[in-house]
Amino acid sequence: MAARAEAPVYPRPWYEGRVTSWLTTTDHKRIGILYIVTSLAFFGAGGVLALIMRLQLAQSGEHVVEPETYNQLFTMHGTTMVFLVVVPILAGFGNYLVPLMIGAADMAFPRLNAFSYWMFLFGGLALYSSWFASGGAPSAGWTSYVPLSVETQGVGQDLWILSLHILTIASLAGAINFIVTIHNMRTAGMTWMRLPLFVWSIEVYALLLVAVLPALSAGLTLLIFDRQLDTHFFKPDAGGNALLYQHVFWFFGHPEVYIMILPAMGIISEVLPVFARKPIFGYTAIAFSTVAIGFYSMLVWAHHMFTVGLPSFLMGFFMISSMIIAVPTGVKIFNWLATLWRGNLRFDSAMLFALGFLGVFTIGGLSGIFLAAFPFDWQAQDTYFVVAHLHYVLFGGSVFAIFAGLYYWWPKMFGRRLGETLGKWQFWLMLIGFNLTFFPQHLLGLLGMPRRIYTYRNDSLWEAYNLASTIGSFVMGVGILLFLLNVMRTRRRPDARTGNDPWLADTLEWFTTSPPPPHNFDRVPYVTSARPLRDIRRRMAERSA
């Protein structure tokens, strides 16, 4: 008895504290949450930059910001949204979900995984530190075309290069981790044709990153050599070639677009069947269209360069390849629609965002066909038509899908459901605000308004469309603030707690508790189809009948 009372009380080691455990974690779920939270913080920052731009453009001749500041705003907004929001938040979803969905205990390389996250965070901080650098933030656009980006003074541009270098290392390590995990750590019975479609999309996302990030790294290295070591890769006055950079950048840049949309499509392919109470229509077609899009995405880059004076046969080639990529995209949209057909649809916020995705992404896909037709692109290139198009696919597409994913998997991550009332308000404000912001931008582009200008012609129609766009952006901003409010209230609402599988879902992540224990599963069921949880529910129903 006495010995028992005197048993030593071990102090908790320093790395298990409330904060330190997050700093030292190698648990894929915690790293996933870190990715998501950090990306959402950058999403807020990038959104504020966008709202300042919209204020400046509300009317012609406004003086909200200086011309130089405006150039910094759109450069930082674009770079933030691409590199610090959409790509990493999808990495966050992948981190959290892939091991759970394939029945694994963690990623293949947990420490490499933590390394990826911290590199991402430091890369982001390196970029944002440029606001305080001599000369201020970079101002040559998120594409940083040469020779402008070579000639730009100040260290902002160099910090931009440094930041992207760090981020490519983060993404590359993360991508390799995903590939190894998906190939080697699937549980018994989880064949490729039983893999959740989200995991398929992460597989292609990771393969694309490995294939194209080195091109970006090479381009960035040449750019910093030109800036700092006085080499002449891109300097025309010393025999360099200004177009070389564009080829290198877009060889990375266009697949990057699909890197940002494929996992979003994967989220949609998970959400729609659950809320329609049906299997996904054409699993094989969706899986292989993901692979097809990934492959073709590496053959379309020069459609960003139709106005540089390429030979006609090259433009013809890139038009045809860009149109071919619309076919597997269309296949996905038709299959999703067919998934809804004769379903038992319930409209929780996750489903609303998924349906909103279908509605607005379709518009973005269709405006892409216009841009692929290169003579029309000569009119639309570098105008607000392109700005509208890219926001329809990346905001209406990726961001809507990301919110669908957040509402859908929040109960898994935290054991609590986000509030439905606020969720629905958020959805409608975002849907209306989004279309009010970006639809008029198509018209502005056709009227002749180029992108990246801090003010514009004093013309009543231009001003009307721009004002509509500004109003819409603030409506959207309110919607996004409601998400923040929802998150805070969900932490305290007593009725937010849910069971392990609140949606009666199909995939393996819902087999374990919500939130899952550090080791994920006590036992993993043998997987007999692409919908293991539905199989289990049916077996249980048969047994009790």
Next chain:
Amino acid sequence: MLRKPLAALVLAAAALAVAAPALAGNGGFAPVPPQSPNAERITTTYWVILAFTGAIFVLVEGALIYFIVRYRRRGRPIDQEGPQIRGHNRLELAWTIAPVVILAIIGTVVFYELPGIQDVPKASAAGPRLEIHVEGRQFYWNFRYPNGVIAVDRLRVPVNRVVRLEVTAPTYDVIHSWWVPALGGKIDAIPGKVNETWFQVDKPGLYRGQCAELCGIQHAAMLNAVEVLPQAEYDRWIEEQAGEQQNPRGETALGRATYREVCAKCHGFRREGLIGPALTEATVANTEALKQLLAEGRGAMPPVGRDWDKAQVDALIAHLQAGSQGGG
């Protein structure tokens, strides 16, 4: 009840299609009204693509809204499953092939229209084509006519003539993009590369555009315009310019235009200073220093006048030194 949303959508689309052209200058629902054969053909491809994509839009959004309304839960138990349909090969084949056919049609139309857009006609009824050398520079357009006349930002051309533009940028400058929406698509002005584009306008008038590739701090101010003149008026203008630029006396039109389009964007129309400093009489007094500044730039100021013709340098300096009342 079920058809209502679909009907409303179709109606709205139809109303839009009717209302759009009725709006002045089509309100942005189509490219600005074309004034040149190449721009007309681009607009034709736009309408062809819009017809197909519009149909797909109505089909997809209509089906989406119809399914949302028709298959909503309506009090059914949450866990009640729909029919477990996993796919349908023939249907999926159909919606793979149909887009291929549509895209093939669009592609064919593009290649059919392409020669009329891209190939520069040798001549027109009004005479041989007019060749003009266009240089995009931070932050203005410099034009050189075949007879050596120089103009800035505003390009004057005769009506009905085919005008071929050789578009480039100096090797020490950055990329710009030449674009006048009513006169066709844009073409980039790239250092070290010469591109071409053309137009032929049959109506005198002023057609505006602006640089379409981010080129730095005053990208938004890099405006251009094409002024189409009746032949006689053009002939008078070009001769007047040739005379004035070869034998300048005091202030010239070229000097004023150069100040307005090159200097004023940063130093202000009344020399009051905007992004750049104000120009006082003292700052412009030293001719040699001005020449050096124009050729080399300083700090944020680009070398705006590097390899200008002597005529243009002299014209600007004459204008600058004519006193501040010369203004813009």
